[in-house]
Amino acid sequence: MIKRIGITLLTLCAVIACSNGSDSLFDEVDSKLSGITFENIITENDNLNILDYLYFYNGGGVSLGDIDNDGLPDIFFTGNQVKNKLYLNKGNLQFEDITEKAGVAGNSDWNTGTVMGDINGDGLLDIYVCAVVGVNGFDGHNELFINQGHGTFSEMSEQFGLDYDNYSSNAALLDYDLDGDLDLYLLNHAIHNETSFGKATIRNNRTYESGDKLLRNDGDSFTDVSIEAGIYGGANGYGLGIAISDFNLDGFPDIYVGNDFHEDDYYYLNNGNGTFSESLKTYFGHTSRFSMGNDVADINHDGYPDIISLDMLPEDEKVLKSSSGDDNIAMLDLRIKRLGYHYQYSRNMLQINNAGQSFTETALLSGIAATDWSWSALFSDFDQDGEQDLFVANGIPKRPNDLDYINFTSNDQVRNKLNNTKLVDQQALDLMPKGYVHNTIFKGGKDLKFKDMSGKWMSDETNVSNGAAFGDLDNDGDLDIVTNNLNAAPTIYQNKINGNNNYLKIKLLYRTKNTFAIGAKVNLYVDNTLQTKELYTVRGFQSSSEPLLHFGLKKNNKIDSIRITWPNQKVQIVKNIDANQTLKINYDENEVNSHRTNLMYSTPLFTKVKDNFGIDFKHEENSFIDFDLQKLIPYKVTDRGPAVSVGDLNQDSKDDIYFGGSSRAKPQIFYQTDSTFVKKDSSLFNSEIIYEDIRASITDFDKDGKQDLFVVTGGGQFKGKTNALSDRLYGPKDNDWEKKEFPSNFSNSSALAVGDYNNDSYPDIFIGSGSTSIDFGSVNPSYIFKNNKGNFEIQKVPDLEKVGIVTDAIFTDFNSDGLLDLIIVGEWMAPKFLKNENGNFKDITDDLLQQKLNGLWQSIAPFDIDGDGDLD
């Protein structure tokens, strides 16, 4: 009996294992088989722990590359306190520890990032290892191990001027001046425990220890050119993430730096003359707050590189609620307005590149916003289906931002330690909750959507993985992943897609000084979809991946052509390429097109006018924090507007523009002249500043041949029957404007529609009401105002009494009976259809809509979707 149960159980297990197996993409290679026994063990003591060094848990890095040119990528791990390790790839995922012979164990007390690259241009990969030096008693310096061939290296950082003894996180290789050799961006982090934010301008004062450095390769040594190149190096630069890419496709490599804490990330656009312009605020709406590692890839097939920047937002609700995260809105305000920082929120950010003009952030939409305490991000097409997938290495031994810990750490324990200058004893550290989480892998899909495949594609065992890199360790064409784990053996994720989808691996051999063609770019089309890869090896966090370009080709066996843009921006087309091979291409001056052409990936319909035609209006929203009064509402309602309307306000047949202001800001009118717009002050409008203008319409309401102006007022911050909430009608008078009679309406108005519903040729007005001010969710009546030859009166419409929290409305004849009907959309409601029955409006939504279409509708526009002549 027992035996039978046992068998049944076994069968069950087998079935489960099998079903797991079918989804699984990565196997973890046992360290007994791989021979990789390295463990990045960190040992905390009274003088060195998370309190003494804020990045005590940041872990080590990993770099992949073929150091002996046998075709198999080898692995280098940095150890924070333990010695670094170099493993030679013997094939079949078996590795040999050659650290001793190679002489790369390192001499620094605290190692961090590592990058492999051919720094002296001899065709052999060298290894650069970063260190934190000069704090916590850490000694040493960044080390440069120059490959001597035959598996031996010489530490030559001093000769090359790269023996920095500061607080380095990592370094990246790039040829920023396109002079053919590889320069180095040294990413450093601040350690200062100063708790004051300080102004953003701190970044202008360079500090040696924590400031990033741009180091120009001058042949036999590197020169710090940070100042002339415009690189920040302040005491507030907590640099943890670095990505190099030609973001605007101008041929020159740009730099994205992810900074932890309150310092903004840096977006350095390469000016092409040896200098950079940091332009984060111009190009990004917001960034991650506690920026960690990042990665760059074109995920939407437009040829422009997109960026992911990791943060530490937990996905688990319990952890989320017990962790301190974003600042409250008042602090955010202070940081932005007073101290000069940009908008930052604590979660992963996926920044989609809009043709180099700006970035649109989609992490929430894409489903990758929260991956807990995340270090490395790696984009690659792991399942070779033509879409970029995303791997995230996660975890922290202890969560120092746990709120329970913050509030309830025993007073005595902390104080005793403070008194002894040693901060907290082991007992206090033990109170901190653990943050071991599983690494996360997302399958990339169409439309910027990612699907979490953790636990399916790979094991969801929890650990702490810091550095991560990809490469084809077993030379089977797909990409494997290596992570450097804290206090545990590294994880080797072996990719088992094995021929289920096709691939193309490209290895480029460029000219001396940059033999691996760092900065080269390859475009190819698969199924009419563009794929683009750029060869920069530093990705993820403190790590560098194998210098190769890998493409997933789905089931395609052939590619008609690929387009290589070499680092010198010369272009080479290679035709008729078979799938499933490693394509090796040597740079040949005869094969390349000397004239640099840029692919026009998409032709924009609109282009921005340079000087804005003189319209220098900038909307300034008045500061009002709804959440101070209504703590639990999901979003602000007082920042609606600004109103804008276009029409001929001065009867010169040219369209003018009215911009409404927020409360306490003047409305502004720009009049069109021959070539530009000119702002003209109006004594009337200059005094109309209390109103928050939500919508406006330029219409000739009284049919006198001159356009009038109607402005809908709301904003949600004024309450009751206050003048500040009344809607306003203006007519032209003596070169200026005069206010005209309009029935009182003290709602928090939010929508406006103008249309002649009774066919008397005088345009009538619908005004939709938002939520009652400071009473989120309550519904006020919306109104139709009948235009009696220029005089308005409220038309009674019972169905508008409780129509909803309106955001937009249109008059349109949806039943083609010659009378304008009304469609209203709003928040927490379905669109409402009001039929015009000879001047009386009746809600016939239930007759028209079969489903409940409740939603947070914001706007409505009619158009003929099926081309049948009526509007849908």
Place this chain on the structure above:
Amino acid sequence: MMQSFMNFKNFLIFGLTILFLGSCQKEAKPISVDPDAYYKVMDKMTEIMIHDIFSPPVASRIFAYPNIAAYEIISHSNSKYNSLVGKIPGLEKIPGLDSTKNIHPQLAAIIAHLEVSKQLIFSEDRLIMLRDSMYSNWSVTNEKQFEDSKTYGLDVAQHIVQWMSNDNYNQTRTMPKFTVNTDDAYRWQPTPPAYMDGIEPHWNKIRPFAIDSAAQFKPVPPPPFSMEDGSDFYKELKEVYDISNQITENGDQSEEVEIAKFWDCNPYVSVTRGHLMFATKKITPGAHWMGITKIASKKAGYDFDDTIYAHTKTSIAIADAFISCWDEKYRSNLIRPETLINQHIDENWKPILQTPPFPEYTSGHSVVSGAAAIALTSIFGEGFSFDDDTEVPFGLPKRSFTSFNNAADEAAISRMYGGIHYRSAVEIGVAQGRNLGKFVVNKLKMENKSATASL
């Protein structure tokens, strides 16, 4: 935790039963209640308030109500003391002492104190543990007297809690958060390192005890805000900066640093190290002055009733001082020196004490110390010297004072040494407190002078 607590409780009951059986043979003795029983409760309450992190204004309320409950019972049995009924708004006469019952007034007073206290804190279980052990001791000594006193004490507690519930405290919990205005240069901004919201912006809506209204002792406004060199305001700002630098130069052992630290009384000092944050917790200004009241009461050899009187009077003065001070804080809404110095003078400057999370003017500790010192002087007299060891459990040394006013002056100036207040907030603050204190003392007239004289 819960399990072991239950076990402990069971064990206790079991143990008590044995004790009780034993004591049955003996004649029931009257229960004696001495000031130490009261201090036991006060010490426990202080510990719980530190643990639960009550802000200084809220802590002052927690001290006042239980004391008033105890005092009202005492005033019924001891003709030396007058009831507060009629002097404090809304307080009605407590239930009378039933002479047919074996009620021990001091015992009932401490039970009422415990019960009201329990309603004011979060960690009730900690207080209940103390209460249960006290209850069992009393019950063993004289069950009848204990039960009668307990019934009466709980009745009075109920009466006081009912009155307390109408002081607008609950309503202020749901009032709008304080809105930080980043547009006006003079307005208060959250300060490093935790950048906490302004606490208790509606404290002036709490019903005061003795004063007529929160604004009764409204101080003159602070010097007009100006960053012009030579303006009164700027001079005061610069003075904070200069004094701080001078003190820092003199080193941690200097008298000024010792004074600043001694009177810090910040219940929640945030410490941030990178992503790591924790807090060190300490007593509030109110708790410090309660400590001084205890020192003085002991030194003066006060009995239980006198002790309750001293603590009640002082805690009322302190509670009203907070209401008065907070009324001004959110009226003048003045920016802290740390914010301005960081913005205009020295980006890296940090005050010796951590700036607490509310507007600057007037200094809370100054107002409270001024009021408390007047109350204490009215009880113990001028020139009452004492050694203040209140902060010893928090690793700070003893300090000696020649009088309560001497201590109050030092507490006030400590805020300047600490770099968290301008001179005006300190000097005008301590005067505001003294005026308020005098008013409270005169209004309450707690001592029955004729009764005292006839003794």
